[in-house]
Amino acid sequence: MSTSRFRFPGVTMPPAARALREEVREFLAEERASGGFEPMADCWAAGFSAEFSRKLGQRGWLGMTWPKQYGGHERSFLERYVVTEEMLAAGAPVMAHWIADRQSGTQMLRHACEEVKAAALPRMARGETFCAIGMSEPNTGSDLASVSTRAERVEGGWQVNGRKIWSTGAHGEGCDYMIALVRTAPADPKERHQGLSQLIIDLKAPGVTVRGIEDIGGQLHFNETLFEDVFVPDSHLLGEAGKGWSLVVGELALERSGPERFLSSFIALREAMEVLSRNPDDRTREVLGHLVAQIKTLRRMSLGIAGLLQEGRSPETEAALVKDIATRFERELIEQLRIVLPDEVLLDSSGVLPRLVREAVLRVPSSTLRGGTNEVLKGMIVRQLGLR
Amino acid sequence: MSETDSVILDTAARMFADLSTQEVVNAAEKGEWPAALWQAIEESGLHLTWVPEASGGVGADLLDGFAVLKAAGAAALPVPLAETLLAGWLLGRAGLEVPQGPLTVARGRHRLENGLVSGAALAVPHARNAAQILVLAEGEAGLHVAALARGDCALREGQSLAGEPWDAVEFSAARPVACAPIADLDADQLDAMGALIRAVQAAGALETALELTIQYAGERVQFGRPIGKFQAVQHMIADFAGEVAALSAAADAAAEAVAATGGAIDAGAWVEIATAKTRLGRAASNGPAVAHQVHGAMGFTYEHRLHHFTRRAWAWRDEFGTETRWARRLGEAVLSWGPDQLWPKITAVTDK
Numbered sequence: 116m117s118t119s120r121f122r123f124p125g126v127t128m129p130p131a132a133r134a135l136r137e138e139v140r141e142f143l144a145e146e147r148a149s150g151g152f153e154p155m156a157d158c159w160a161a162g163f164s165a166e167f168s169r170k171l172g173q174r175g176w177l178g179m180t181w182p183k184q185y186g187g188h189e190r191s192f193l194e195r196y197v198v199t200e201e202m203l204a205a206g207a208p209v210m211a212h213w214i215a216d217r218q219s220g221t222q223m224l225r226h227a228c229e230e231v232k233a234a235a236l237p238r239m240a241r242g243e244t245f246c247a248i249g250m251s252e253p254n255t256g257s258d259l260a261s262v263s264t265r266a267e268r269v270e271g272g273w274q275v276n277g278r279k280i281w282s283t284g285a286h287g288e289g290c291d292y293m294i295a296l297v298r299t300a301p302a303d304p305k306e307r308h309q310g311l312s313q314l315i316i317d318l319k320a321p322g323v324t325v326r327g328i329e330d331i332g333g334q335l336h337f338n339e340t341l342f343e344d345v346f347v348p349d350s351h352l353l354g355e356a357g358k359g360w361s362l363v364v365g366e367l368a369l370e371r372s373g374p375e376r377f378l379s380s381f382i383a384l385r386e387a388m389e390v391l392s393r394n395p396d397d398r399t400r401e402v403l404g405h406l407v408a409q410i411k412t413l414r415r416m417s418l419g420i421a422g423l424l425q426e427g428r429s430p431e432t433e434a435a436l437v438k439d440i441a442t443r444f445e446r447e448l449i450e451q452l453r454i455v456l457p458d459e460v461l462l463d464s465s466g467v468l469p470r471l472v473r474e475a476v477l478r479v480p481s482s483t484l485r486g487g488t489n490e491v492l493k494g495m496i497v498r499q500l501g502l503r
Numbered sequence: 504m505s506e507t508d509s510v511i512l513d514t515a516a517r518m519f520a521d522l523s524t525q526e527v528v529n530a531a532e533k534g535e536w537p538a539a540l541w542q543a544i545e546e547s548g549l550h551l552t553w554v555p556e557a558s559g560g561v562g563a564d565l566l567d568g569f570a571v572l573k574a575a576g577a578a579a580l581p582v583p584l585a586e587t588l589l590a591g592w593l594l595g596r597a598g599l600e601v602p603q604g605p606l607t608v609a610r611g612r613h614r615l616e617n618g619l620v621s622g623a624a625l626a627v628p629h630a631r632n633a634a635q636i637l638v639l640a641e642g643e644a645g646l647h648v649a650a651l652a653r654g655d656c657a658l659r660e661g662q663s664l665a666g667e668p669w670d671a672v673e674f675s676a677a678r679p680v681a682c683a684p685i686a687d688l689d690a691d692q693l694d695a696m697g698a699l700i701r702a703v704q705a706a707g708a709l710e711t712a713l714e715l716t717i718q719y720a721g722e723r724v725q726f727g728r729p730i731g732k733f734q735a736v737q738h739m740i741a742d743f744a745g746e747v748a749a750l751s752a753a754a755d756a757a758a759e760a761v762a763a764t765g766g767a768i769d770a771g772a773w774v775e776i777a778t779a780k781t782r783l784g785r786a787a788s789n790g791p792a793v794a795h796q797v798h799g800a801m802g803f804t805y806e807h808r809l810h811h812f813t814r815r816a817w818a819w820r821d822e823f824g825t826e827t828r829w830a831r832r833l834g835e836a837v838l839s840w841g842p843d844q845l846w847p848k849i850t851a852v853t854d855k
Contacts, residue, residue, distance in 0.1 A: 119710060121748040125759050128853045136854065204846045381846075388842035400834030401827060407837050408781040408830065410849060411774075412753045418853060419752065440745045493741035494734075500717050500744060502731040 123419030139201040154206030156474035162208030172242025186237030200374040206382030218369040219246035226353035247285035249295030272348040285338040308360035313353040332477035372420040372434035376441035377413040380475035432499040435492040445482040449475040519578035531581030532666035554591040569758040576707030579811035583629035597648035597683040604634030612690040615642030619676040630670035649679035665814040692768040698823035702754040702779040712812040743793040750786035753779040777833040784826020787816035
């Protein structure tokens with residue numbers, strides 16, 4: 116079916132991935148039964164457990180696609196996909212390692228020097244070192260090239276001054292690094308993408324202050340990070356100074372098409388099934404049918420991108436398109452679920468299901484913001500269509 | 504698809520582009536049978552794509568047929584190629600020979616008594632143009648596929664939203680031209696195959712509507728620039744692209760699931776089809792809304808070609824069960840899975 120603008124090839128899980136899925140399911144069932152975790156909505160952005168992350172590290176489920184020499188496991192993108200989607204579907208607390216595993220580690224693997232890779236990656240793959248994203252600033256959101264955090268050349272490295280914001284998890288135990296997009300040369304209005312660099316900043320270094328910011332659900336998951344004369348050694352520069360824009364674009368592509376873009380609240384749907392089964396009416400059936408149809412379609416598309424990545428392609432626009440429709444679906448999921456849930460769930464503030472529903476409602480506004488707003492994503496889509 | 508398969512598709516796409524022109528589609532809507540187009544299809548053997556070699560067909564892979572049907576949707580093909588493919592598939596499953604000429608299928612489960620078939624169906628596509636009308640009929644010896652000569656049926660002519668023939672058909676104690684029992688298929692599964700065919704065709708039609716929309720947004724100048732430069736317009740078109748991509752992905756998944764079973768609509772394939780038809784309902788509502796909004800009054804005229812594609816999408820979302828009906832039935836299946844099987848059932852499609 117060849118005329119399509121965007122292609123999402125079908126994926127069949129290889130035997131190794133299927134066997135892995137059984138292993139992961141067994142692990143999750145045991146962990147949940149033994150109180151190792153309480154399921155939560157938006158677990159990848161709100162469920163911090165260093166202990167849980169270390170357990171995954173011990174099983175070889177972090178840094179799965181990285182080379183063994185850096186502590187990775189040289190497994191396929193599809194196997195990694197299986198682990199991440201199983202974690203999300205179970206609502207497991209995977210926030211601590213999520214950023215390191217999804218993007219920072221891969222970014223370092225691609226662009227960091229040997230010394231940094233050898234030191235940092237094995238610890239990330241063991242679930243002992245975590246990372247924060249360093250893109251947004253108080254005056255920089257969608258217009259990422261407008262960052263004003265500065266790094267000035269000093270002997271042996273760079274001196275950083277400025278502020279990053281919304282950096283998920285930066286305050287957490289074990290959160291050691293932030294890959295920050297900073298300006299290393301003054302902004303040229305004609306070439307705004309020049310003069311930017313990505314630096315790995317040690318969050319325990321002198322001059323770094325991390326302040327938690329409470330979200331509308333009362334969670335302290337994201338932060339403001341202040342840099343005052345922070346020294347960053349040369350070895351912590353990613354790629355070449357001044358060429359950081361293409362690096363950050365590559366990093367964003369890693370963020371966009373994963374199953375976390377449509378499975379954040381899946382656990383609420385799963386836990387609601389029992390209540391919904393009691394006296395289902397046509398409306399309930401219809402809602403369930405629509406939701407499952409959407410999940411299946413989005414999974415097909417998201418996995419298609421994992422398949423393209425495995426082929427060595429970089430489907431950035433496809434990823435933007437999937438993230439756009441997937442994150443809008445996240446809102447639809449909880450809004451539709453709410454409509455068919457009985458009062459006893461909606462008006463109760465105790466119990467697992469009422470908690471999950473509340474978490475999902477309160478956290479859903481971030482779905483269409485984080486990792487690039489849907490407005491920015493639509494801009495990427497129409498550029499591909501030739502309209503920009 | 505293999506290389507030989509893409510040859511089939513390329514041939515089909517070229518033929519459709521040449522012979523399914525705006526004039527031909529408009530004339531067909533006025534009642535003029537596109538003889539040259541149908542003749543070219545018969546000469547190429549495309550209409551026999553899904554007929555096993557034993558029944559006089561090409562015996563090509565099911566996916567080839569779906570690829571051809573997507574191209575047919577993309578070209579607003581005004582002939583019953585999809586219906587003839589469905590009929591050929593049905594005849595092949597019953598081990599019956601395939602007759603000459605265009606064919607169609609009347610939905611439902613009809614009666615077979617003493618070798619005679621009785622029943623009625625609404626909106627049988629292209630019934631008036633079909634040499635034979637295929638039905639499923641239940642007799643004492645179980646379910647049969649029966650082929651009825653068009654002349655043995657009473658037709659009340661009607662039209663779909665797209666202006667295609669949608670005729671009410673009635674047959675009372677009609678003697679079938681051919682009849683054979685069928686074991687592994689019921690009326691529900693026949694509907695599912697029909698729903699999948701519509702999803703695939705609509706994916707093609709909406710892709711063309713999207714292309715027309717992108718083109719028009721780039722050409723139409725207002726306030727001193729192409730309207731496609733306005734962000735409000737761009738974002739609508741991005742949504743449209745998302746709908747089309749999602750429908751195509753769901754339709755591909757369902758087509759692959761049916762092909763993987765060799766054409767049996769098992770529980771897994773049924774879920775994929777329910778997903779695709781549900782998605783068709785969304786795409787056919789949201790997509791054409793954008794297409795027409797961007798085209799303005801021009802796209803609302805009969806003179807512009809856009810309606811060939813948007814009207815077909817609107818007709819097809821109603822056929823073989825609306826998205827409401829499919830979503831309810833899928834929801835029923837989901838409830839039967841229960842909380843513990845919900846996720847495993849969702850992942851099952853990739854884990855075979």
